[in-house]
Amino acid sequence: MPFSFIDIEERKNKLIWVLFAFLVFIYFLSAWILTTVVYIFLLSTSGRGLLTSSPFPPVSWIPKIFFLALVFAMAHWFFSVDDASSKIVKLFGAHGPDKDDRYHQQLSNIVDEVSVATGGRKFECVILPVYGVNAFSLDDLRGRAVIGVTEGLLARLNRAQLEAVIAHEAAHIITKDTLLKTIASSLFSIFDSICKKIQGGLSIDHSRHVTPFRSRRGSGLTVLLYLVSLILYALNKTVTMFISRQCEYRADAIAVRLTRNPLSLAEALYIISRGWRIGGSGFDALSSLFILNTNYSSLDEKEGVFSNLFSTHPPLNKRLGVLLDMSHSGFESLLDAKKRRAKHRHTRTQSVPVSEAKWHLANGKTWHGPFMAREILSLAWAKSDTFIRREGSQDMSLLWQDAELSSYLRENAGQSGSFLCPRCRAGLSKTQYEGVPVYQCAGCTGVLISDKKLPRVIAREERGFSDEVVKQAELLLETTKKGVNMRTIMKSKMQHEFSCPKCSETMMRRLYTLTYPIEVDSCSICKMTWYDKNELEIIQYLIEKVSLAKDIP
């Protein structure tokens, strides 16, 4: 019987607090056990013997043990959590949204929507400039709440799916999961530190000077402490990982409460699980912060003590099952979503073509033309009140009255002082290419783009590929196999090199990469690159071809 998200949230709330209380109890018990072990050992070796004295430390020691354990835990936790959000954002290389980027603007809007849904809690959003698909949330004692997503996630998910993921991450923040999980991790990592220190002390490196632990009495105690710490570490970790798993279920339920859309969250989790989740990028130690583990592991899909020891996330199938039950859907819905996405890849819009229509324009009493729209762009005498007529028609109108032509001219006219196309010297217009702000020439359709923004274009799959682009890309692959591209570079180097539209310095002609040997022109000062007609599309086509082949079905 499917549970409602309200039931799940209430059940998990109670379970998490009970587990957390149990974990704190185990921690203090562990501190007492460790003290007892040392006490028994010292007692047995002191000559007084266990028969004459109690093996347990005096009762009056208990408050002192607990107090010391509390101070130690708080100090350990405080130093790891204080300003954690800023430190981790810096470590990830994440940055705030670009206001000129359509996808980033949509993300900002979605984060604001989720903020309204939570009753006004403020979240900061950041973007990881990687192709992988994943999301994370951060919270620290200074109140900085951050939700982060990867560029790959922005490109792969639709609005509803993205909203569900953001709501899931917001749920972690409003329930203070990050702080809770950090306290829990802090507690068991203390025992981990003890084990590691003892491991270092037990090393048989003869070049080190003699330490007290090298004595027979000392080594016995050390080994005992090591074993006890290991057991306590495993026990604490099991409970902590269990808490972490319950927090994920609760966050899923709260996300559904916020968005009322369990199917979109299920679809999002499914899409993320099929892609590269940024495993191996150096963030694996912080995997518990992400919506799905950064690395795929078959251990994640199992239940049981062993998988509980090592897995911070619940089995994906179980999460999907709960969400699909709530939405009264089956697994086929997820496969349908995948098919819809595959269909969208094939039917997405082609590169925006320059208008093929032609017009005659009147300069005084003389008709000139026919001109295409991009040619009219460079006619200095064409104004909004110039008389025009379409080729093949006798109907006259003023230029501003022709919606198609006037909108084209308005969109593509370069402003005074704007950059000039390095190839045809027409004004470049600031526009958006798959949502990324770029400078484009309306004449030759070449694109000038910042190197920092290029990964976004590569990650996004908005534009389709014309037959011309596909043909050129396949031809390039063929010629690359034959190894002729270096000769092409040498030949083209003798042609006129471009000047950077921004700083006018000579641009360097280079290959995009050796794997994708498309000739481009880069300015090393401005960190911008010029791509001629179709070059960006060819690069995207070749990269998508490779990534599609590796896509998990």
Added chain:
Amino acid sequence: MIFLLVILIIIVVPVVYLIVIYNTLVRIRQRVKNAWSQVDVQLKRRHDLIPNLVEIAKKYMAHEQETLEKVIKARNMASGADGVGQKKEAENFLTGTLKSLFSVAENYPNLKADTQMLALQEQLTSTENKIAFARQFYNDEVMRLNTQIEVFPANQVAAMLNFSKEDFFEIEDASEKKAPKVDFK
């Protein structure tokens, strides 16, 4: 001594309980009021976006003056509406006119491709979602308040201190409740 302690417990515990219940009810009631004002904030945002939308649409939809004028009239009515009932009615009417405008805009592909229009549509979509979320949050808070007022023994305290239930923000237009009829002829 024990007798005094028992007397103290008998008096202190109910008083503390009363204070806790009262404070909880006050807190939830304030959250409900805040949630309602958040709905207002999002509605105002929608009113501010509409004149920009009409200006951009005018450039392409020169022959759709009637549709555009209806939107402006509905927007002015919604801005000036007073009282919860009037506001709900005016906002529903405005939503209706916007729906007509967007369905007519489907016939103007150049309008749909205009980058300013794309950005504005995104803002409008976001605002509509925020209005929906604000209403949802308001309803969730009303649910909490009404539940707290009705459970025993808090309902006794609520009755004594004149806490009353609030109404949910419901759909006014009966036609919206009907499932759309799709006719493939």
